[in-house]
Amino acid sequence: MLGKLAKIAGICTIAVLLTGCSGGAGLFGGGTGDGLFARGAAEERREARREANRQAAIDEGLLPDPNRESIFDLFQNSDDPNNTVEVNRYLWNASLEILNFMPVEAADPFSGVIQFGYGTPPGGRTAYRATVYVQDPALEARSLRVSVQSRSGAVSRDVARQIEDAILTRARQLRIRDASL
Template identity: 40%
Template structure:
């Protein structure tokens, strides 16, 4: 009954080519990989090795510490600052707000998700999704249509603020 748990014999390894304990891995040229091949490719964890305790990191040019365009990131946070934040991921470039009810209209609420899609300050690097709900009863909300211009105006406001931040940054240097 426990035969499947036993140590493998040589015949077990024969049914799986290349899996015997003494077999060597084959390189890309059809020959066995040598230590020099592994060293040339950078080893198991790449050319820089495995860095689990911090230490020096190699930087390739200027970096803001986040994975997306820093002007778009700050502009999005500034533009959506009137809404409560649910989550913000600067490395993935996603900002999600919680539901917001405008003071002038207590029968509707909005939620926004902003995606920063790149490191360049361009109009296609920002995408906003707007969700709207209307109140249909006590604590009952129903999804409603968002006016088409709402998304465009939010994206334009974010881009305008990002350009302002970039100009201010260039003038302060």
């Protein structure tokens, strides 16, 4: 019986001593002491709290979300120019003006493709549809490709060339007009 009391007294004495020394956490960093591992664990907890608070502020709208994309991101020129596809704006606008009798079915300014639906030109009887491909930022004939089709099938290459010439002429007019501003 006396042996058991001595063991209990010894355990209580060790517990009291450890409690007085930051709860026995001085070596392993479980408490607030300057133990061997205490600084790293406390810093990790602080960083985790900071990140949780920051994320809560983002969720509540108090801070802007750095991963959020908006329509204004399209206008930032942060991409590598070697990886982006650029189209000539004069060719693009001239294509829309010259072929304005056709409805636009699809337009992708990033790849330079405008797809028009069937439309009858003024003074004509045959309905045509066209696809315009602006493939280069230069205002040159090699930058523009037009394919034209009627309801009965493909049309002659001369018709497509005439449309390309009209688009190129209008694009040059637009560029000259902008240069005089």
